[in-house]
Amino acid sequence: MGCGRVGATLATWLDADGHDVTVLDIRPDAFKRLPPEFKGRRHAGNAIDQDVLARVGLRQADAFVAVTQGDNRNVMATQMAKHLFGVRRTLCRIYDPIREEIYRDLGLETISPTLVGAQLLKDLLDKQLVVADGEAEG
Amino acid sequence: MYIIVVGAGKVGYYLAKELLEAPEGHEVLIIELDAAKVERVTQELGDIALRGDGCEAATMEKAGYGRADMVIAVTGDDEDNLVVCQVAKAKFSVPRTVARINNPKNETIFKQLGIDTTVSATAAILAQIEQELPIHGLIQLLSLKGGGLEIVEVKVPQRASVVGKRIGELLLPQQSLITLIVDSDGTPRVPSNDTVIRAEDQVVAVTRRESEDALRAALTNSSSPAAPGR
Numbered sequence: 155m156g157c158g159r160v161g162a163t164l165a166t167w168l169d170a171d172g173h174d175v176t177v178l179d180i181r182p183d184a185f186k187r188l189p190p191e192f193k194g195r196r197h198a199g200n201a202i203d204q205d206v207l208a209r210v211g212l213r214q215a216d217a218f219v220a221v222t223q224g225d226n227r228n229v230m231a232t233q234m235a236k237h238l239f240g241v242r243r244t245l246c247r248i249y250d251p252i253r254e255e256i257y258r259d260l261g262l263e264t265i266s267p268t269l270v271g272a273q274l275l276k277d278l279l280d281k282q283l284v285v286a287d288g289e290a291e292g
Numbered sequence: 293m294y295i296i297v298v299g300a301g302k303v304g305y306y307l308a309k310e311l312l313e314a315p316e317g318h319e320v321l322i323i324e325l326d327a328a329k330v331e332r333v334t335q336e337l338g339d340i341a342l343r344g345d346g347c348e349a350a351t352m353e354k355a356g357y358g359r360a361d362m363v364i365a366v367t368g369d370d371e372d373n374l375v376v377c378q379v380a381k382a383k384f385s386v387p388r389t390v391a392r393i394n395n396p397k398n399e400t401i402f403k404q405l406g407i408d409t410t411v412s413a414t415a416a417i418l419a420q421i422e423q424e425l426p427i428h429g430l431i432q433l434l435s436l437k438g439g440g441l442e443i444v445e446v447k448v449p450q451r452a453s454v455v456g457k458r459i460g461e462l463l464l465p466q467q468s469l470i471t472l473i474v475d476s477d478g479t480p481r482v483p484s485n486d487t488v489i490r491a492e493d494q495v496v497a498v499t500r501r502e503s504e505d506a507l508r509a510a511l512t513n514s515s516s517p518a519a520p521g522r
Contacts, residue, residue, distance in 0.1 A: 202371050204397055226347060226371040229378075230401075237404055252349040253375070256382050 155179075155201040155231055156222035160247070160267075162187035164219065169194045176210050179222075201231045204238060217243040225250050232262055293318050296360045298346035298376045299367035300324035300333050303392060307366060309337060321355055347375045349383065357384035366392040374398075377407045430508040433496070440501045441467070448493045451514040460485030464510055465503035472496040 157165070157179035166189055169175045175194030179185065182198040199206040201222070212218065218235040220228035225248045232246035246264045248254040254266035293316070297308050300322045311318045322337075323346040324330050333341040344351030346365065357363065363380040365373035370393050377389035391407045393399060396415040403410065434443040448454060454462060459470055473481045476492035489495070489511075499507045 203395060204401070224371065226369070226375040230371040230374050233405060234401055238401055250348065253347065253379065256379055260378070260382055 155218070155220045156228070157184035157187055157196075158221065158223065159187065161219075161221045164221070165194060166192055176215075178206070178210055202227055202234065204234060207231075207234060207239060212239040212241060215239070215241050217241065217245075219245045219247075221247045225253055229253070229257055229262070236262070293361040294356070294359055295320050295362045295364065296355055296357065296380075297322045298324075298363065298365045298373075299392075300326070300329040300341065301366070301368060303366040305329075305333060305337075307364065308333070308340065312337060312340070323351060323355055347372060347379055349379070352379065352384065357386060360384070360386050362386070362388040362390065364390040364392075368394065370394050370398050374402060374405065374407065377402075378405060381406055430504055432504075435501075436498070441498055442501055442504070443471075443496065443498055444504065444507070446495045446497065446508055446511045448489055448491055448495060449512055449514070450491045452489075452491070452512050453514060454489045454511055455491045457489055458485060459483050459487050459489065462489075462510065464497075465499065465506040468497055468499040468503055468507050470495055470497045 155161070155178045157177050161177065161179070162184075165175050165177045169192050176197055177185065177188065177194060178197045178199060178201050180198065180200050185196040185198075188196065195210075197210050199209070201207065201220070212235060215235075218232065218241045220232045220235075222228055228246045228248060232244050235241040236244050244263055246257065246262050248257060248264050248266055249268050251266045251269050254264045254269070258264045295311055295318050297304050297311070297320060300308075304322060304324070308320050308322050311320045320340055322333050322341045323344055324333070324341060325343070325345055327343060330341045330343045342351065342355055344354070346352070346367070357380055360380070363377060363386045365376035367373055367376075373391040373393065377391045380386040380389050388408050390409040390411065391402055393402060393410050393412045394414065396412045396418065399410050399412060399415070429446075431445045432442055433445050436442065464470070470483050473483050473487065473489075473496070474494040475481065475490060481487065495511055497507060
């Protein structure tokens with residue numbers, strides 16, 4: 155759910171790995187991000203509408219990933235997938251680290267790109283500093 | 293009571309206004325992201341508006357969710373109202389949360405996720421329509437030549453008193469016969485006296501013209517007075 159840069163890339167990878175993938179996005183022009191070799195289904199619709207989720211066959215899905223721009227949309231859709239459609243494996247992107255912590259405590263599988271990204275940058279920066287210090291000392 | 297209203301659209305604005313005017317003397321705070329709406333509330337209702345995102349923890353701390361007796365989320369987006377209420381409960385242990393929902397089908401999942409009360413204008417209007425108009429009416433399919441007989445179709449509503457009963461038990465008007473039942477999956481059945489009526493069954497019957505109303509009533513009336521709002 156959500157065919158932005160992350161959603162489109164993830165869908166393309168999963169498709170290339172041989173999985174049966176459906177991409178859902180509220181804006182049909184978002185599917186332009188998918189490469190021509192993408193073999194999965196594209197479905198334009200509102201993913202926090204349970205009729206739409208039923209129509210794309212969510213009940214038969216083994217996994218559901220919510221990566222729209224809206225934290226709250228992702229949170230709501232993931233909870234619907236989990237509680238209404240019984241999807242076993244769900245992943246929910248939440249930019250806001252505080253909200254991410256709350257929903258992790260409530261039992262959702264969540265990821266906050268804000269924290270992951272900041273941590274990655276900090277690690278790289280630390281490494282550069284260590285190298286710089288080494289050069290200064292050496 | 294200390295009541296926090298999230299969303300200062302028309303619903304939030306008038307809700308806050310009514311709450312302020314109530315004789316109980318509630319303390320009311322409105323949270324709204326849009327500066328123009330915050331300005332309007334401040335001008336008309338006084339210094340009761342806080343500009344910010346109602347589901348962001350920083351705004352929530354500032355608004356004092358921790359001492360709120362009730363949080364009412366009435367933005368135009370169901371997902372925002374859900375998250376406001378869930379975070380209010382999980383992080384600030386707010387005793388009572390109320391969410392406005394636009395898609396009536398979201399009621400189930402909101403309840404399942406712990407929201408105390410959901411209010412849907414769509415569902416309220418639908419309930420009103422169901423009460424005012426017999427939408428589960430009787431459709432005339434065919435008039436049989438002579439004898440004043442007709443073939444009609446009636447859809448059995450969810451709450452009809454006939455649901456779960458055998459056809460043999462039903463009190464139907466004189467010279468009315470149930471001839472065919474199509475269930476909600478679209479499977480037709482030729483009924484016998486032991487056939488059980490189910491909700492959403494389409495019942496095709498032969499009846500006398502003057503018995504139409506009585507037949508419709510027999511197949512569609514609720515067992516108890518319809519509770520509006522479900």
